[in-house]
Amino acid sequence: MAEHRSDTWFSLAELAGHIGAVLKGPGTLRVRGVAALEDARPDQISFVSHPRYARLVPDCRAAALVVDASLEGLERPLLICGDPYLAFARVAQLFAEPLALIPGIHPSAFIGERVQLAADVAVGPLAHIGNGCIVGTGTRLSGSCYLGREVRLGEHCLIYPHATILDGCQLGDRVIIHSGTVIGSDGFGYAHDQDGHHVKIPQMGMVQIDDDVEIGANCTIDRAALGKTWIQQGTKIDNQVQIAHNVVVGAHNLLVAQVGIAGSTKLGNQVVLAGQVGVIGHITIGDRVRVAAKSAVAHSIKDGEDMLGIPAVPIKEWMRTHGHIRRLAQMRDEIKRIKSIVKNLEQALQGNGHE
Amino acid sequence: MAEHRSDTWFSLAELAGHIGAVLKGPGTLRVRGVAALEDARPDQISFVSHPRYARLVPDCRAAALVVDASLEGLERPLLICGDPYLAFARVAQLFAEPLALIPGIHPSAFIGERVQLAADVAVGPLAHIGNGCIVGTGTRLSGSCYLGREVRLGEHCLIYPHATILDGCQLGDRVIIHSGTVIGSDGFGYAHDQDGHHVKIPQMGMVQIDDDVEIGANCTIDRAALGKTWIQQGTKIDNQVQIAHNVVVGAHNLLVAQVGIAGSTKLGNQVVLAGQVGVIGHITIGDRVRVAAKSAVAHSIKDGEDMLGIPAVPIKEWMRTHGHIRRLAQMRDEIKRIKSIVKNLEQALQGNGHE
């Protein structure tokens, strides 16, 4: 299984048409899977995403390659396009087998009252669909997933096993929720009484997830205290990410694994938070901000800034400070040298009867 | 759903009585939900938790406001009390709808042998209640939750879908366990043989969780190797927190999201660990210690200390060190200046025939 082989065949002409590539070679040649350059077999197609991989081409057994114009001289069937990596994603999507869920409701699933499922929705074995759920056409609910009450899902969503979507949460179209992820857990909100004991503030809001969002495995997205926690269109979230109550995550963001965002913080569009980043609550992160792995964001950040560190500062500032720290041994040596010169000067002055 | 509206109505007089507030305005006026100042509708009540939000009051459409004495001059129905945020928590609890679980056992649930459920316990669809479990009155076990063998739950607990409570663990009264959380997984303990291979030490203890504890989503609380891992009364734990074997977490703590505590460490009472904090094993954290987000605690801490950093140090010490680091550029400049003065002095002395 080091490569992918589906039961579906496509001709090179079909693939070139699908990705808008220029075909060099026999349009009728057919392939039935994609593979990395070093693993590909003669019935598969591969790709060169970067010139540094061109050295692997001579030994590659693939039927054809997706390349950019710089490699159009290669003596083998080629699909030439502007962005081979993007083209590969689109070719691979053609071959990817969808999770084998047959439309229809498995008899072992629990279906509550007043549930509205589009005719072609798939509900796998042992799934739980709570009262009043509404699910759009083409959506697949895997075995052992859980929808609470009054959950709304759009069209062509995919909910993996052991995902949990709690009461009142709303998902748009083409949303993917991976296994173990919890949507709509209570936010972490407490008032304090005179004894310092914590008094729960009921979390009465919901979570809204817009179209084309994908959320990885074992994430937690808390419902709002009041109002909504909101993940906007096209944002992709990796595994084990924590989003607190009332956070707004803008459109087309990338949140890498183990990121945590505290309550009521707002992220702009096309933000990238690398792995294990933490973001404090009640701040605003501008559009296109990028934060390096493991950083801790403690203040609002304006559009387009690249940040790093604990606490996070603009990368240039971090590099400067970090450079100073690396040169500390050198500074100490310099101070020692100056001290010894100054001592000599003192002695020289005293030796000459000064003072 | 940007606000909360229940089907239950309360009069202002009833609410004032419930929270011990002074009522200014018509006691018979009724509301049926709570909302933030900017979202409230005329059939809801809102609150001002801090004077900085007073500017939102003129545009607020709520029927009444919970405020403190500093705002008693406002010309609208008021519930005046000492701590509006705490009062709001208690009002909101009145309106919060409990998870819709009907007492009784759903026929699709699995119930083991020798299980003792109080008469009004709710067991949702596809739940798993292992042999010998004992569950107290008023406790709600959601659909798709899992209790192993010989699990004991007190009264009025709430176990969310896909929560897992493994063999022999014991929970007190009013404990809430959110979705995806695992109570009683094996601690991470291995001896090593002569080849450097890891030999599993069976984890034969359990987890004890005391009254009024709430544990967020996707947490992991490991069972003890021997004895017990112990979460004491009133402690609140956010999402994705990891508690290793034989840890003791004292009473009324707050552990924020993504915290990790290594084995056998003991936390005092009213400790606060902010998000992503890590605590090493086999140490003791005193009462009322607070640790700032993302810190790494590597040594025991005495009562009442505020800590910050990797490794964590008292905040004052961190500020001092951090201040020095920020002034490094300035130190370098000063050294340069001194060097040039010293050079001039040397030349002056030599120019005057010294030496």
Add this chain to the structure above:
Amino acid sequence: MAEHRSDTWFSLAELAGHIGAVLKGPGTLRVRGVAALEDARPDQISFVSHPRYARLVPDCRAAALVVDASLEGLERPLLICGDPYLAFARVAQLFAEPLALIPGIHPSAFIGERVQLAADVAVGPLAHIGNGCIVGTGTRLSGSCYLGREVRLGEHCLIYPHATILDGCQLGDRVIIHSGTVIGSDGFGYAHDQDGHHVKIPQMGMVQIDDDVEIGANCTIDRAALGKTWIQQGTKIDNQVQIAHNVVVGAHNLLVAQVGIAGSTKLGNQVVLAGQVGVIGHITIGDRVRVAAKSAVAHSIKDGEDMLGIPAVPIKEWMRTHGHIRRLAQMRDEIKRIKSIVKNLEQALQGNGHE
């Protein structure tokens, strides 16, 4: 339950034989459980893993103790061996009760088509075994666990409740997967179109887990984009660990809780990553490397190195830098002192008519 008591009794002679210890005392004396020194009762056996615990021996009520040669003079029944901690692990394994799963398939479980289960496999209530799964002898599949399609499990594996093993993943023999863990979630891979939108790269590979691997609760191990993500023999993984697509984790590693490893990184054998460590993608970590808690690994590391820090550097280097930082206040004072001496020198020279 502060101690462990099974229904099985073993004589000291049997236990000494099992662990290869020298027995001092009555071989026919029988015990039925293990306990810590301070908790042990007269029908249990305890152990002294380190001389510092010898002070607890006089008050210990255990029937016998596992000790090393340095304690052979104690006046009580002893099992004397080279490594009491390792010996304890092996004794405890004798007493540990396996998860009570009876061979056979519970009628509430879902079993797909073309599934091949060895005759003595246990499948608990509400478990989901997808089409085409193959499961070896002695393997126990807990209630409410989930296997997708074409999953292969070896012999004597143990899959805990709410664990999820997705389509096409392969596990060796004696593999343990704890609750809430997801094996085979999609890797986090996207190409980008001309609008900066993320285009999903189908994740078409799998996860291979070799013999004797144990994976804690709520971990996530992503399937490869193409090829496999690979956890090699004997490696032990704690809770909430994230392994990205195409990572290779070598043999006999220890990955402590909340570690995250980014895509395509390769770890050697006997590597130890302490809690909350993050490792960047596309690098290579040598054999026997150890990384201290909370560190961020940003570059490849050669064999045998001990690393610490954000970014991680060899521990000696970190100690040096950290020492410099701690002495910054002292450096500032020294600069001040030199400044004042230099000023005096200047004045002395000027006072003497120099310049």
